[in-house]
Amino acid sequence: MIPRATYRIQFHAGFTFADAAGLADYLADLGISHLYASPITTAKTGSMHGYDVVDPTTINPALGGEDGFRAMAAALRGRGIGIILDIVPNHMGVGGDENAWWLDVLEQGPGSRYARFFDIDWQPTGQLLAPFLGLPYGEALASGALKLSDDGTAVIAHGTHRFPIRPEDRAEVAADPGAFANPDRLHDLLERQRYRLAWWRTAADEINWRRFFDITELAALRIEDQAVFDAVHALPLRLYSEGLIDGLRIDHVDGLADPPGYCRRLRAAMEAVRPGGYLVVEKILAADEALPTDWRTDGTSGYDFMNEVAALLHDPAGEAPLTQLWTEISGRPGDFHAEEHRARIETLDRTFPGQLDTVVTAFHAIAPRDLTQGMIRRALTAILLEFVAYRSYAGSESDNGERLRAAAARAVTAPGEDDLPARLAEWMLTRPEARDAARRFEQLSAPLAAKAVEDTAFYRYGRLLSRTDVGFDPARFSQPAAEFLGRVDARARDFPNAMLATATHDHKRGEDVRARLAVLSEVPDEWRTLVEGIDLAGTGIDAGDASMILQTIVGAWPMAGPPTSDFAERIGAWTTKALREAKLRSSWTAPDEAYERRAISAATQMIGAPAVGTFAQRIAPAGAMNGLMQAALRCTLPGVPDTYQGAEFWDLSLVDPDNRRPVDYAARRPVARWEEVGLDDWASGRIKQALIGHALGLRRAHPAMFEAPVTPLAVTGARAGNVVAFERRAGEQALVVVAPLRASAGVGERPIVKPDWWGDTSIKVGGEQRGVAALLGERPVHIAVL
Numbered sequence: 001m002i003p004r005a006t007y008r009i010q011f012h013a014g015f016t017f018a019d020a021a022g023l024a025d026y027l028a029d030l031g032i033s034h035l036y037a038s039p040i041t042t043a044k045t046g047s048m049h050g051y052d053v054v055d056p057t058t059i060n061p062a063l064g065g066e067d068g069f070r071a072m073a074a075a076l077r078g079r080g081i082g083i084i085l086d087i088v089p090n091h092m093g094v095g096g097d098e099n100a101w102w103l104d105v106l107e108q109g110p111g112s113r114y115a116r117f118f119d120i121d122w123q124p125t126g127q128l129l130a131p132f133l134g135l136p137y138g139e140a141l142a143s144g145a146l147k148l149s150d151d152g153t154a155v156i157a158h159g160t161h162r163f164p165i166r167p168e169d170r171a172e173v174a175a176d177p178g179a180f181a182n183p184d185r186l187h188d189l190l191e192r193q194r195y196r197l198a199w200w201r202t203a204a205d206e207i208n209w210r211r212f213f214d215i216t217e218l219a220a221l222r223i224e225d226q227a228v229f230d231a232v233h234a235l236p237l238r239l240y241s242e243g244l245i246d247g248l249r250i251d252h253v254d255g256l257a258d259p260p261g262y263c264r265r266l267r268a269a270m271e272a273v274r275p276g277g278y279l280v281v282e283k284i285l286a287a288d289e290a291l292p293t294d295w296r297t298d299g300t301s302g303y304d305f306m307n308e309v310a311a312l313l314h315d316p317a318g319e320a321p322l323t324q325l326w327t328e329i330s331g332r333p334g335d336f337h338a339e340e341h342r343a344r345i346e347t348l349d350r351t352f353p354g355q356l357d358t359v360v361t362a363f364h365a366i367a368p369r370d371l372t373q374g375m376i377r378r379a380l381t382a383i384l385l386e387f388v389a390y391r392s393y394a395g396s397e398s399d400n401g402e403r404l405r406a407a408a409a410r411a412v413t414a415p416g417e418d419d420l421p422a423r424l425a426e427w428m429l430t431r432p433e434a435r436d437a438a439r440r441f442e443q444l445s446a447p448l449a450a451k452a453v454e455d456t457a458f459y460r461y462g463r464l465l466s467r468t469d470v471g472f473d474p475a476r477f478s479q480p481a482a483e484f485l486g487r488v489d490a491r492a493r494d495f496p497n498a499m500l501a502t503a504t505h506d507h508k509r510g511e512d513v514r515a516r517l518a519v520l521s522e523v524p525d526e527w528r529t530l531v532e533g534i535d536l537a538g539t540g541i542d543a544g545d546a547s548m549i550l551q552t553i554v555g556a557w558p559m560a561g562p563p564t565s566d567f568a569e570r571i572g573a574w575t576t577k578a579l580r581e582a583k584l585r586s587s588w589t590a591p592d593e594a595y596e597r598r599a600i601s602a603a604t605q606m607i608g609a610p611a612v613g614t615f616a617q618r619i620a621p622a623g624a625m626n627g628l629m630q631a632a633l634r635c636t637l638p639g640v641p642d643t644y645q646g647a648e649f650w651d652l653s654l655v656d657p658d659n660r661r662p663v664d665y666a667a668r669r670p671v672a673r674w675e676e677v678g679l680d681d682w683a684s685g686r687i688k689q690a691l692i693g694h695a696l697g698l699r700r701a702h703p704a705m706f707e708a709p710v711t712p713l714a715v716t717g718a719r720a721g722n723v724v725a726f727e728r729r730a731g732e733q734a735l736v737v738v739a740p741l742r743a744s745a746g747v748g749e750r751p752i753v754k755p756d757w758w759g760d761t762s763i764k765v766g767g768e769q770r771g772v773a774a775l776l777g778e779r780p781v782h783i784a785v786l
Contacts, residue, residue: 001246002497004033005696006642011038012048017064021075028079029671031696036084044093052093056232073244082246090255091212094219095132097162107164109194117228119210119220130195131203132161141183152177207354213447214351224257247278254390254446257439263295280499286389287473299498303471313626314478315742318521326463330544336474340457344385347452355444362437379420382411390446394428394438401429459582462548466517470506481724485712492638500634503644503651510651513555516623522744530615539602549603556652557616559683572600574654622744624751628780629739635695636737649685679750704730717761725763738782752780
C-alpha cells in the first residue's frame with residue numbers, strides 16, 4: 001500500500017508504542033495515512049533514536065515489545081492508518097554487554113558463526129582490535145579499569161564493556177581468579193584472546209573492522225552475505241507479511257557493499273510475501289544526481305526535496321552581498337567547494353587513515369609490480385578529495401562512472417603519477433578483478449563525504465545557514481520557480497511516490513528556522529547592519545563562529561518572543577556541538593572547553609541584545625509565510641508528504657537532540673480547520689497545522705487529482721517573480737496552488753502579503769486571468785479545488 005501522507009515518530013523509552021497508539025485519532029484527523037516509525041528493534045539501553053541496534057530479531061522491550069507493537073498497529077489500523085518502518089541494515093551497536101552476536105565474535109574469533117556478519121579483516125594478527133578503552137591500554141591495566149567479571153568468564157572494562165574469555169582459558173581463570181588482579185597475569189591472559197584491547201584513539205589508524213562513519217560503538221554489517229541479510233530482515237519481513245507494516249525505509253543505503261543489488265533483493269523478498277509494498281532509501285544525492293530507477297525503490301526519504309524547496313525560498317540577489325559579508329567577517333572562503341576540499345583533506349587524514357590503508361592494500365594486490373602502495377595511496381587520496389558524490393556504484397547497472405572519471409581527471413597527485421588516478425578509476429569501472437577494491441573504495445567515499453561535508457564543512461561555512469543542511473548543495477544558493485517545478489516534474493516521472501520531507505530527525509535546523517533565515521537573502525543590507533552593530537569581533541571568539549551563533553539565535557527565536565527560559569541553554573548546546581563538529585577551535589576528541597565557554601557567553605550576550613530580538617521578531621512574519629509556503633508545497637506536489645513529529649506547528653528546533661524534544665500533543669488537539677483559523681493567532685502555529693490538515697484532506701478526497709502531473713501556471717505583472725503557481729488537473733477538476741515567493745517586502749506584522757503590494761500581478765486559472773491579491777485574499781497561500 002502506497003502511503004498518502006506519513007507522520008514521523010521517534011520512539012524511545014519516553015515515547016512508546018502505547019503513546020503512539022493514543023495518537024490514532026489525532027493523526028487521522030490531520031490526514032495522515034501512515035505512521036513512519038523510527039527503528040523499533042532492540043537497541044542499546046537508553047537509546048533515544050534506535051539506530052544502535054543490538055538485536056535485529058526482536059522488537060525493543062523498552063518500547064513495548066512485540067505485544068505493544070501489535071496493539072499500536074491495531075489502534076492505528078482502526079483509524080485507517082498503516083505503518084512504514086525504518087530499518088538499519090548497515091550496522092549494529094557494539095561495545096557494552098548487550099550485543100550477543102558481537103560478544104560471540106569476541107569470544108570465538110574467526111570461528112564464531114557471526115564472524116562473517118561483521119566486516120572484519122582478521123589478517124595478519126588473527127585478533128580484532130577493540131578500541132573501547134578510555135585510557136591507553138597500559139594505564140587502564142595498571143589503574144584497575146580492567147577487571148575480571150564475578151563469574152570469571154569475561155574482562156570488564158570501565159565497568160561497562162564486556163570482553164569474553166576464550167573457553168580454553170576459563171579453566172585457568174577458575175583455578176585462581178584472584179591471581180588476575182595482578183596486571184601482568186591479566187595482560188598475559190588478554191594477549192591470548194581473539195581481540196586486542198586498545199585506547200579509543202588508536203581506532204582511526206589501526207582499526208581492522210568497518211565502522212559506521214567514525215563511531216566505534218557502531219560496527220558495520222556484511223548485509224551482502226545471504227545469511228546476514230536473512231537474519232537482519234527476518235523480523236521486518238514477517239511484520240510485512242502479516243500486514244502489520246506496509247513498507248520500509250532503509251537507513252544509510254550508501255554504507256552497504258552493493259546498494260543497487262541490496263534494494264533489488266529486498267524488493268524481491270517483499271514481493272515474494274506480499275506484493276505492492278512501499279520502499280524508500282535514505283540517500284544523499286549530489287548536485288544534479290538522480291536516484292537510479294533500476295534499484296526498484298519508490299524513491300528517497302526526501303532530503304533531495306528538502307534541498308530543492310529550501311533553494312526556492314532564497315533570493316538570488318542576496319548571494320553576492322552575503323558572500324562578501326561572510327568572507328569579511330570570517331576570513332574564510334566564500335566558495336563552499338574550497339571549504340569542502342579542505343575538510344576532505346583533514347577528515348581523510350584524521351578520521352579514516354586506517355580504512356584508506358585497507359583500500360590501498362586491496363588495489364595493490366591487483367596492481368602491476370612497479371606500482372607501489374605509496375603511489376596508489378596518493379592517487380586514491382587525490383580522487384577522494386575530488387569525488388563529490390557519495391558513490392559511483394562502479395560495475396553495477398546504476399553505474400555513475402562519469403562522476404568518478406571526472407573526479408579522477410581533476411585529481412592532482414605527485415609529478416610523474418598524473419595518469420594514475422584515471423587508471424585506478426578505470427580499474428574500478430571496468431575490471432572484474434577490481435570488484436573488491438572498488439567496493440572498499442565506495443565504502444570509504446560515502447562516509448568521507450558525510451563526515452567531511454555534513455559533519456564538518458557545514459559547520460564551518462556560515463554564509464547563510466539555511467543552505468547548509470542534510471542533503472543540501474550550499475553551492476546552489478537559490479533557484480527560480482520554473483526550475484524548481486521542472487525538477488519536481490522530472491523526479492515525479494520516475495518516482496511519483498518518493499517521500500517529501502522538510503524536517504527530519506537528522507536536520508541541522510528546523511524547517512521554520514531555515515524558512516526564516518532565508519529572509520536574510522532578501523534583506524542582506526539590514527543583516528549587515530545588525531552584524532556590524534553587534535561587533536562580533538568584540539565577543540572574544542572567532543567572528544565567523546559568532547556570526548553563525550547569531551544566525552542561529554535569530555532563526556530559532558520564538559515566534560511570539562521573548563525567549564523562554566530554556567532558550568539560552570538550547571543555543572548553548574547547539575554552540576558546543578557546532579564548534580566540535582567544525583573541528584577548528586574545539587572537537588569531540590580534543591574539546592577546548594574554555595573557548596566553548598566564551599562562545600556560550602557570547603551567545604548569551606547576543607540573546608540579551610535588544611537589537612537582536614527586535615530584528616528576529618520583525619522578520620518572523622515573513623519567515624512564517626515562507627514556512628507556510630514550504631508546507632503547502634510539500635503537501636500538494638507529487639510524492640508522499642512526510643510531517644516530522646511536532647512540525648505541524650512551528651518547527652524552530654535545532655540539531656539533535658534538540659529536534660527530538662517531547663512534543664506537546666495536548667496543545668495540538670483538536671486539529672485546527674483552515675476555513676476557521678485566523679491570522680491574529682498565527683504565532684501559535686495553529687495556522688500551519690490547519691494548512692497541512694487542509695492540504696492532506698484534499699489529498700484524501702481527490703486521489704486522482706494528486707496523481708496528475710504538475711502544470712505551471714502563467715504569472716504576469718509587476719510581481720510575477722514573487723509567485724509560485726501550478727495546477728494538477730484530473731478531468732474537469734483541478735487543484736490550484738498559489739504561494740508568495742521571496743515577498744518579505746510586502747509582509748507586515750502577520751504572515752501575509754499586503755494586497756496592494758501585488759499591484760497588477762495576475763495568474764491565468766481555468767482560462768480566466770485572476771489577480772494574485774484576490775486569489776490569496778486573507779490567506780497566506782491559496783490551495784483550492786476548482
